[in-house]
Amino acid sequence: MRQKGDDPNRLAILALLTACAIIMGYVEALIPAYPGIPGVKPGLCNIVILVTLIMYSWKEALLVSLVRILAVGFMFGNVFSISYSLAGSVLAIFIMALLIKTRRFGLVGISASGGAMHGVGQMIVAHIVLPSLPFAGYSAMLILAGIVTGSLVGLISYEILKRVRVQAG
Amino acid sequence: MRSFWLFKKPDILLYLFWGLAALGLFLFQAYSLHGGGRGTELTVICGNETYGVYDLSEDQTIVLDTGNTFEIKNGEVRMVYANCPDRTCVHSGSISEEGESIVCLPNHVILKITKGGIGSDLDAISE
Numbered sequence: 001m002r003q004k005g006d007d008p009n010r011l012a013i014l015a016l017l018t019a020c021a022i023i024m025g026y027v028e029a030l031i032p033a034y035p036g037i038p039g040v041k042p043g044l045c046n047i048v049i050l051v052t053l054i055m056y057s058w059k060e061a062l063l064v065s066l067v068r069i070l071a072v073g074f075m076f077g078n079v080f081s082i083s084y085s086l087a088g089s090v091l092a093i094f095i096m097a098l099l100i101k102t103r104r105f106g107l108v109g110i111s112a113s114g115g116a117m118h119g120v121g122q123m124i125v126a127h128i129v130l131p132s133l134p135f136a137g138y139s140a141m142l143i144l145a146g147i148v149t150g151s152l153v154g155l156i157s158y159e160i161l162k163r164v165r166v167q168a169g
Numbered sequence: 170m171r172s173f174w175l176f177k178k179p180d181i182l183l184y185l186f187w188g189l190a191a192l193g194l195f196l197f198q199a200y201s202l203h204g205g206g207r208g209t210e211l212t213v214i215c216g217n218e219t220y221g222v223y224d225l226s227e228d229q230t231i232v233l234d235t236g237n238t239f240e241i242k243n244g245e246v247r248m249v250y251a252n253c254p255d256r257t258c259v260h261s262g263s264i265s266e267e268g269e270s271i272v273c274l275p276n277h278v279i280l281k282i283t284k285g286g287i288g289s290d291l292d293a294i295s296e
Contacts (some may be wrong), residue, residue: 042234054171080275099183100171109180116187129213131295132214132276134270137198158175165170 012053018064025072039084039122043115043153045072049093050084050111050157051164058097059078065089080129088121107153115150116143119160201267208282211246213239218275225265225282235276246280248273 024044031042045068052061069089089150092114099110121141123135213220215233223231223241230240230249235256238250245264248271258273258280270281 001281054232078275082183085223100173104177104179105173105174105183106176106180109183112180113183113187116190119288124275130272130274130279131217132279133266133272134201134279134281136194136201140194143187143191143194147184147191158173161173 002067010056014052014060014064017052018067019046020049021045021064021068022071025076029072029076039142041149043118043146043149046092046111046114046118046153047157047160049089050096050107050109050114050153051160053093053096053100054107054157054161058093061093061097064092065093065128084125087125088118092117101122106154107158108151111154111157112147112150115146115148115153117159118144118148118150119146184245192231202266206267207244207265208267208284210283211241212283214279214280214281222283233276233278235273235278237273237276237278239271245284246271248280251276286296 001027024047026043028041039162045065047066049061049065052064066086069082069085073085077085096114097116098112099105119139123139123142126133199278201278208237209225211223211225213223213233215235219234223229225241225246228242230238232238236250236252239246239248245265248258248261251273252258253273253274253275256277258270261271262280264271264280266280267282268286270279272279
């Protein structure tokens with residue numbers, strides 16, 4: 001890690017990003033219900049995660065995500081919702097970091113894959129909790145929803161990153 | 170700061186991959202429902218155990234230990250009460266076709282329509 005943690009600029013930006021991620025979770029919790037498929041959310045927090053991934057690395061993104069999930073989970077959720085978010089976001093960060101590393105993909109594709117992976121992670125947890133769950137059709141819906149919301153998240157992230165590029169250290 | 174792009178051509182491959190994955194899962198689901206048709210029994214699973222099997226021809230309302238309450242009426246099953254905040258299972262309406270299910274994820278309850286007789290034997294084998 002080498003005195004990275006001593007960099008006040010980085011620390012401040014990460015704190016800011018974490019705060020943004022938590023606020024995004026709050027905004028999502030304010031919207032009472034989403035039509036159609038249960039478990040589908042716009043994934044606004046992933047804007048922050050994707051921005052963190054581009055600005056720093058998967059380590060910082062994971063940290064921001066962990067703090068967010070625990071904070072939002074204790075405010076609005078429970079142990080179950082925390083475990084679903086955790087599995088989804090760890091897998092999403094993993095796949096997005098991998099795709100970013102190849103330098104072959106655009107933010108829209110990267111983010112869509114992250115969104116889809118979120119669904120996969122949630123279904124894995126659901127399957128562990130309830131092995132007799134009929135999961136195939138539902139995971140297909142989660143993947144499709146993840147692609148749609150993920151693409152939007154990628155678009156928004158791109159617009160944000162274009163503007164913060166100058167500031168990043 | 171890493172370099173980034175809004176869209177690159179290989180992104181299409183990612184969309185294709187996820188699209189095919191979703192399609193595959195949909196087909197798998199459709200196949201495993203194998204035709205459906207009206208079921209005759211309701212199998213209730215709590216956690217990982219079968220809680221009970223109920224006859225669909227008999228109208229009744231049953232309260233589970235978890236607080237979930239379901240109703241069998243005219244061969245159709247619906248969840249009428251759940252104590253969880255989102256009540257997804259209550260909102261998922263009624264089921265009657267073989268293979269259809271209502272799931273209450275927070276309470277680990279699955280209501281599943283089965284055929285009875287041959288149908289339940291098949292289920293036992295596939296497990």
